């Protein structure tokens with residue numbers, strides 16, 4: 797199993813999660829982060845750090861967001877690793893909690 801970043805990260809990208817990951821499994825795209833499921837050791841540390849509550853254990857991902865499990869696996873093979881906290885995206889607080897953000901994902 798692995799942890800999974802889901803829709804509410806899109807257009808927020810707070811990056812608090814990367815600071816606690818002991819195995820550097822976060823990968824960064826333009827407006828979203830993903831977790832490499834082959835590297836994640838299920839330590840659970842990142843889940844409570846996300847201000848957008850976007851991180852779930854794979855078996856707890858909400859049903860309507862299960863497509864993000866494959867998306868994390870796919871994009872983590874393409875995007876570079878991120879290990880340092882950065883500023884959140886502009887307007888992250890306004891986007892936090894909005895639905896329908898998948899169509900705004902930049903790859």
Ligand code: SF4
Pocket residue numbers: 798799816817818819820821822831835836837838839840841842843
């Ligand atoms: Fe990293 Fe642990 Fe989160 Fe997996 S559960 S992404 S190992 S911090």
Ligand code: F3S
Pocket residue numbers: 801804805806808809810811812813814828829845846847848849850851
């Ligand atoms: Fe995204 Fe939350 Fe990390 S918004 S960048 S999963 S802290």
